[in-house]
Amino acid sequence: MAFSSRLLSKSKQFCGSQITFQQTHAIPARCFAKQADRPALKGDEMLKGIFIEVKNKFETAMGILRKEKITIDPEDPAAVAQYAKVMKTVREKADLFSESQRIQFTIQSRTQDIPDARSYLLTLKEIRIKRGLTDELGAEAMMFDALEKVEKELKKPLMRNDKKGMAVLMAEFDKINKKLGIRKEDLPKYEEQLELKIAKAQLEELKKDTLEAMETQKKREEFKDEEMVSPKSLDIRNFI
Numbered sequence: 001m002a003f004s005s006r007l008l009s010k011s012k013q014f015c016g017s018q019i020t021f022q023q024t025h026a027i028p029a030r031c032f033a034k035q036a037d038r039p040a041l042k043g044d045e046m047l048k049g050i051f052i053e054v055k056n057k058f059e060t061a062m063g064i065l066r067k068e069k070i071t072i073d074p075e076d077p078a079a080v081a082q083y084a085k086v087m088k089t090v091r092e093k094a095d096l097f098s099e100s101q102r103i104q105f106t107i108q109s110r111t112q113d114i115p116d117a118r119s120y121l122l123t124l125k126e127i128r129i130k131r132g133l134t135d136e137l138g139a140e141a142m143m144f145d146a147l148e149k150v151e152k153e154l155k156k157p158l159m160r161n162d163k164k165g166m167a168v169l170m171a172e173f174d175k176i177n178k179k180l181g182i183r184k185e186d187l188p189k190y191e192e193q194l195e196l197k198i199a200k201a202q203l204e205e206l207k208k209d210t211l212e213a214m215e216t217q218k219k220r221e222e223f224k225d226e227e228m229v230s231p232k233s234l235d236i237r238n239f240i
Contacts, residue, residue: 060094066237072210073232074203084199099198100191103131117147117158117169132201137180146172207231 068086071079091098097105106127114120121143128135135141150169151158158165177183182190210231217223 057094057096061090061096064090064093068237070236071232072203072207072234074200074207076232079232080196080200080203083203084195087199087202088195098191098195100194103127115159115161117160117166118151120160121147137182139176139180139182142176142179143173146176210234 064086068089070083070086073079088098090096107124110127111120111123114123121140125140128140147158147169150165150172153168154162154165158169160166211228214228218226218228
């Protein structure tokens, strides 16, 4: 039917663009980070270089999305896992940050000039909240309690250049990790779990945006009597 073909076209185009831009929004930071070790360039040359690099990354990402099937079904674990796999491929081929790498980059840039441990932890908390990450284990409160204990023993604020004091704090953090069952060797597993949570959240957003796009299209007179299709039935590869 006319509604189905035109509606699918509009919706899939929308979804394809949404997926790509969700993954490429960190490109500028990545580009500037790489530019740091390069010789100084004139303004126009630098902008041209950044544009070409972003363009190449975008085309690489689109090439992958034209081949890999994505099912817009955030309630299906298999669909979420497949979406996460595709996005991982996009990041690796287009040389983009993963979410954990973006968080690490943000932490490094935001905390490098912070002198004391308490301000450092407060900044980590702020970053966590802005990223929409939850502290399900309650580790954050335990870290602040540990800092409180160390500073009480020192009888002064703990500075990050205080090697002895920081060593004591790190020992307290190790106790917390052990209590919570967190091991350094399990970090790749935690990163994978984070990426799956992010993948599900992005699919939920895609589903929402797709339904809104279809609702808008259906308001047109020629489509008002037609039925909407399910987002999970869409194959965006045909319209990217």
